[in-house]
Amino acid sequence: MILDYNLIWENLPLYLNGALVTLKVLLISLAIGLVLAIPIALMRVSRSPLVNFPAWLYTYVIRGTPMLVQLFLIYYGLAQFEAVRQSALWPYLSSATFCACLAFAINTSAYSAELLAGSLKATAHGEIEAARAMGMSRLTLYRRILLPSALRRALPQYSNEVLMMLQTTSLASIVTLVDITGAARTVSSRFYLPFEAFITAGLIYLALTFILVRLFKLAERRWLAYLAPRKH
Amino acid sequence: MLHGYGSSILDGAWLTINLALTSMTMAIALGLIGAAFRLSPFKWLAVLGEGYTTLIRGIPDLVLILLIFYGGQDLVNRLALALGYTRYIDINPFIAGVCTMGFIFGAYLSETFRGAFMAIPKGQGEAGAAYGMSGLQVFWRILVPQMIRFAIPGFTNNWLVLTKSTALISVIGLQDMMFKAKNAADATHEPFTFFLTAAALYLMLTSVSLLVLRYLEKHYSVGVKAAEL
Amino acid sequence: MNKTELLGALALCAASLLAHADEDSLRIGIEAAYPPFSFKTPEGNVSGFDYDIGNALCEEMKVKCEWVIQEFDGMIPSLKVRKIDAVLSSMSITDDRMKSVDFSKKYYHTPGKFAMKSGNVINDPLVDLKGRKVGVQRSSTYDRFATEQLEKAGVSIVRYSSQNEAFLDLAAGRLDATLADIVNTDESFIKTPLGKGFALVGPDINDPKYFGRGAGIAVRKGDSANVARLSAAIDAIRSNGKYQQVMARYFAFDIYGE
Numbered sequence: 001m002i003l004d005y006n007l008i009w010e011n012l013p014l015y016l017n018g019a020l021v022t023l024k025v026l027l028i029s030l031a032i033g034l035v036l037a038i039p040i041a042l043m044r045v046s047r048s049p050l051v052n053f054p055a056w057l058y059t060y061v062i063r064g065t066p067m068l069v070q071l072f073l074i075y076y077g078l079a080q081f082e083a084v085r086q087s088a089l090w091p092y093l094s095s096a097t098f099c100a101c102l103a104f105a106i107n108t109s110a111y112s113a114e115l116l117a118g119s120l121k122a123t124a125h126g127e128i129e130a131a132r133a134m135g136m137s138r139l140t141l142y143r144r145i146l147l148p149s150a151l152r153r154a155l156p157q158y159s160n161e162v163l164m165m166l167q168t169t170s171l172a173s174i175v176t177l178v179d180i181t182g183a184a185r186t187v188s189s190r191f192y193l194p195f196e197a198f199i200t201a202g203l204i205y206l207a208l209t210f211i212l213v214r215l216f217k218l219a220e221r222r223w224l225a226y227l228a229p230r231k232h
Numbered sequence: 233m234l235h236g237y238g239s240s241i242l243d244g245a246w247l248t249i250n251l252a253l254t255s256m257t258m259a260i261a262l263g264l265i266g267a268a269f270r271l272s273p274f275k276w277l278a279v280l281g282e283g284y285t286t287l288i289r290g291i292p293d294l295v296l297i298l299l300i301f302y303g304g305q306d307l308v309n310r311l312a313l314a315l316g317y318t319r320y321i322d323i324n325p326f327i328a329g330v331c332t333m334g335f336i337f338g339a340y341l342s343e344t345f346r347g348a349f350m351a352i353p354k355g356q357g358e359a360g361a362a363y364g365m366s367g368l369q370v371f372w373r374i375l376v377p378q379m380i381r382f383a384i385p386g387f388t389n390n391w392l393v394l395t396k397s398t399a400l401i402s403v404i405g406l407q408d409m410m411f412k413a414k415n416a417a418d419a420t421h422e423p424f425t426f427f428l429t430a431a432a433l434y435l436m437l438t439s440v441s442l443l444v445l446r447y448l449e450k451h452y453s454v455g456v457k458a459a460e461l
Numbered sequence: 462m463n464k465t466e467l468l469g470a471l472a473l474c475a476a477s478l479l480a481h482a483d484e485d486s487l488r489i490g491i492e493a494a495y496p497p498f499s500f501k502t503p504e505g506n507v508s509g510f511d512y513d514i515g516n517a518l519c520e521e522m523k524v525k526c527e528w529v530i531q532e533f534d535g536m537i538p539s540l541k542v543r544k545i546d547a548v549l550s551s552m553s554i555t556d557d558r559m560k561s562v563d564f565s566k567k568y569y570h571t572p573g574k575f576a577m578k579s580g581n582v583i584n585d586p587l588v589d590l591k592g593r594k595v596g597v598q599r600s601s602t603y604d605r606f607a608t609e610q611l612e613k614a615g616v617s618i619v620r621y622s623s624q625n626e627a628f629l630d631l632a633a634g635r636l637d638a639t640l641a642d643i644v645n646t647d648e649s650f651i652k653t654p655l656g657k658g659f660a661l662v663g664p665d666i667n668d669p670k671y672f673g674r675g676a677g678i679a680v681r682k683g684d685s686a687n688v689a690r691l692s693a694a695i696d697a698i699r700s701n702g703k704y705q706q707v708m709a710r711y712f713a714f715d716i717y718g719e
Contacts, residue, residue: 068402073427
């Protein structure tokens with residue numbers, strides 16, 4: 001089984017550019033997603049059904065429908081309406097990168113919000129009582145006690161979410177973006193070498209996954225040092 | 233409203249459910265094997281199992297689907313030719329889809345099952361051995377039934393992810409719900425209508441699954457008291 | 462289900478994997494997303510010029526035809542791995558493709574054309590489209606032309622899995638132009654409500670190096686038996702009038718070319 005790697009080697013710049021696109025989309029989506037997730041998570045832990053219900057509905061619908069459908073709805077679906085095309089948002093919605101990032105950000109915000117909500121609920125009650133005893137206002141309580149510890153506790157599960165997001169970005173290739181998967185599809189269709197083209201893409205994703213896993217181990221060492229097993 | 237494409241989308245929905253159930257069956261089989269490998273005392277089996285899981289979790293589903301479908305077919309046929317089998321082996325897209333999804337989710341399930349097996353008190357397995365049961369008997373009669381209860385939360389998650397991932401199979405031309413919705417959208421130039429319909433149908437599928445699995449969890453947790461928070 | 466049922470089901474799956482195709486049938490790949498050549502009716506059936514011609518040819522050759530619907534950029538890979546035996550999906554006969562597959566004679570020949578907002582004028586695509594975005598279908602001859610000629614001249618090329626997606630984006634304003642077959646563009650875009658305000662613009666894109674000698678039926682390299690009988694069948698239906706009958710169903714002009 002002779003794999004024709006010469007053509008792949010010649011097209012490596014396409015793959016590398018693709019990797020840059022993947023990372024760009026990943027970082028933007030994660031950043032926006034996390035920022036969106038915090039308020040939604042806070043809504044989810046609220047005891048008032050008026051606040052909890054909309055957040056629950058949001059995460060339920062987003063987590064209950066495939067990412068591909070959400071992406072198509074935002075990219076092709078919205079563009080169908082004349083009103084959208086004339087609106088002020090159009091310069092943004094017409095860009096494939098924007099649409100992909102928006103769809104991914106919404107998706108990760110739902111999953112991250114549930115994650116954070118679980119983490120918030122697991123806060124030791126003593127900490128909250130102590131903060132209240134010290135006279136902290138609601139906002140200060142969230143800002144200085146709840147969120148920092150919840151975010152830390154969520155780190156292992158969030159690392160999983162980030163890895164899943166890396167895989168999800170491959171869907172961007174379906175809406176014309178030339179990320180790693182897009183590069184592989186272009187090469188595969190141009191030279192009729194599907195096997196080699198996709199194995200290369202797979203290897204690049206694996207490499208990125210390993211790097212991210214390493215980075216998260218370092219992050220855990222820094223921020224979850226207090227949970228590490230005793231060394232002596 | 234659906235311009236007559238409604239029945240075709242429902243056909244696709246039926247295929248989606250079919251695909252999901254069949255792949256899950258294959259995934260359960262592979263998951264049990266994978267978990268057994270990873271918990272096995274033989275180092276090389278454990279490494280094999282871990283390699284399988286790492287590979288699948290490190291490569292996007294879309295890339296795996298494209299690789300297994302196009303590359304896998306190529307491989308099977310090259311092998312067949314090498315063995316002198318000149319008539320073509322027909323792998324229909326449904327089988328290809330099932331094998332792909334089963335292979336991918338077998339890896340995720342092996343993680344879930346591994347965690348579930350590890351949650352069973354060690355005494356159970358030891359008691360079985362003390363009674364003279366063989367390894368296989370201990371596995372099937374003692375470990376697996378008890379593992380189910382621990383595996384259900386993770387299994388629920390995996391099932392939901394599987395049903396949504398089936399949407400990606402439309403990329404290799406399998407005429408599932410997503411493919412049919414896309415066809416309708418292309419023909420009528422109304423993508424919003426049809427993708428919204430698809431979204432609603434997937435949501436129904438998810439909701440029904442959650443209800444069924446919640447019932448199963450209650451059934452398997454009979455006699456076990458939940459932690460009082 | 463219990464153990465035996467599970468094993469039985471798995472065995473059945475394995476057995477169906479090895480289903481053999483009938484010797485005297487022809488498995489033909491078709492895209493079914495390229496009106497008026499191939500498309501799907503609301504009931505889900507395939508229809509179109511390619512489909513009808515294919516059925517006429519099979520009738521002529523007295524062979525059972527099995528149609529396999531799949532994406533255009535997967536056609537040649539599927540042909541190579543023997544998933545299908547022929548491709549009858551408006552695939553142009555080009556030197557490049559002939560490196561991987563063999564072709565029958567042509568069964569029609571139409572040039573490519575740009576579609577843009579009405580009022581645009583293109584005299585020389587390489588100059589007038591510089592810096593603009595042009596959409597093409599991945600793996601098509603238009604893709605190759607765009608990649609090797611237009612992209613090098615500074616035109617930005619966006620690739621899509623299906624031609625329809627490109628039209629959607631053109632209508633939405635994400636593209637400045639699309640490059641595709643003149644008939645397909647006219648039928649499935651310009652003449653539809655989506656294509657209001659758009660027109661076929663510029664010269665006929667006909668460079669033989671990329672667009673070859675019309676659309677033919679692709680078969681595996683070395684499959685001279687199929688090349689011979691398909692070409693003979695094409696001649697037969699042209700002489701006995703069947704070709705003209707099918708053509709009249711879809712076109713008001715002669716699409717065969719010289």
